[in-house]
Amino acid sequence: MAARRTTRKPNVSADELKAFYKDMLLIRRFEEKAGQLYGMGLIGGFCHLYIGQEAVVVGLEAAAEEGDKRITTYRDHGHMLACGMDPNGVMAELTGREGGYSSGKGGSMHMFSKEKDFYGGHGIVGANVPLGAGLAFADKYLGNDRVTFTYFGDGAANQGQVYETFNMASLWKLPVIFVIENNQYAMGTAQKRSTSSADIHTRGEAFGIPGEAVDGMDVLAVKAAGEKAVKHCRSGEGPYILEVKTYRYRGHSMSDPAKYRTREEVQKIREEKDAIEHVRDLLLTGEHATEEDLKAIDKEIKSVVNASADFAKDSPEPHPDELWTDIITDVAPQNA
Numbered sequence: 001m002a003a004r005r006t007t008r009k010p011n012v013s014a015d016e017l018k019a020f021y022k023d024m025l026l027i028r029r030f031e032e033k034a035g036q037l038y039g040m041g042l043i044g045g046f047c048h049l050y051i052g053q054e055a056v057v058v059g060l061e062a063a064a065e066e067g068d069k070r071i072t073t074y075r076d077h078g079h080m081l082a083c084g085m086d087p088n089g090v091m092a093e094l095t096g097r098e099g100g101y102s103s104g105k106g107g108s109m110h111m112f113s114k115e116k117d118f119y120g121g122h123g124i125v126g127a128n129v130p131l132g133a134g135l136a137f138a139d140k141y142l143g144n145d146r147v148t149f150t151y152f153g154d155g156a157a158n159q160g161q162v163y164e165t166f167n168m169a170s171l172w173k174l175p176v177i178f179v180i181e182n183n184q185y186a187m188g189t190a191q192k193r194s195t196s197s198a199d200i201h202t203r204g205e206a207f208g209i210p211g212e213a214v215d216g217m218d219v220l221a222v223k224a225a226g227e228k229a230v231k232h233c234r235s236g237e238g239p240y241i242l243e244v245k246t247y248r249y250r251g252h253s254m255s256d257p258a259k260y261r262t263r264e265e266v267q268k269i270r271e272e273k274d275a276i277e278h279v280r281d282l283l284l285t286g287e288h289a290t291e292e293d294l295k296a297i298d299k300e301i302k303s304v305v306n307a308s309a310d311f312a313k314d315s316p317e318p319h320p321d322e323l324w325t326d327i328i329t330d331v332a333p334q335n336a
């Protein structure tokens, strides 16, 4: 295997490293299972897998506190699992079953959890960015010190509404972290073909928003960058941009011809940079865990994921009477 980043001794406890390993593995195995269920025809419609990007959301969740909020795009399963949503409810939603987070009527891109401060799951590229600033505005208005993680992609970063949002977020000093998950592609378009500047994190400069880039395949680096960003936002200094350099191993969605990159490119990153393998190496070389310990974790994760698939399959489809429910509400939102 190619040279890895294992020589550095990380300033992290064994328990925390194990938790990172477990949380990232849960996302990967869950997504692999979702891919299988899609292949079997049990999941329909759009389905965007997060495999390869696990360290982004796990690192940033480690920097978050109770009451902080998150909002993301259609590539959202990992975000839900990382903030503690129930794998059963997520898998049941993917399969369109009653036990799902949106009672089987939302699917992969449309799940929410007020309990976990997860505000979706949004299918329109860039549209969740102003919504994220709105969540941060609410916290500022209510006078608390919570922050909102607003995730979007390198492709979305070229959208006009992102810059309108940057302007207002900076003007009003909103506690929002704009997390750009730069996985190098927007569907089949490579970043260098679509994006005029290589450093997306500098795009806030015109608005006075600080930004930095971080290795998104290194969960410890992501956590450290996240903590810095959170500190900035929580202390009332306004928004912050984190460009997290990552990579998706699977296609854009389940229907991707994969003609825009080579298999070798994907393989090379998997071999040299994989975030889960990185933590596995740290655990083993630092003697924080044995192969047996890791096998036990793998087994535990596998059973959680299998249970979620069984739960989904056993859950009924929504009753036809539900066709006209949950569409629109006439109840005005109350104070949070």
Ligand SMILES: Cc1ncc(C[n+]2csc(CCOP(=O)(O)OP(=O)(O)O)c2C)c(N)n1
Binding pocket: 073, 075, 123, 124, 125, 126, 152, 153, 154, 155, 156, 157, 181, 183, 185, 186, 187, 252
């Ligand atoms: C407004 C809008 N335009 C186009 C699309 C189709 N579309 C879906 S995902 C996507 C690419 C977005 O890429 P990126 O922001 O890099 O996110 P990634 O999929 O890589 O996570 C496009 C063009 C859409 N959903 N919404």
Ligand SMILES: [Mg+2]
Binding pocket: 153, 154, 155, 181, 182, 183, 184, 185, 186, 187
């Ligand atoms: Mg992208």
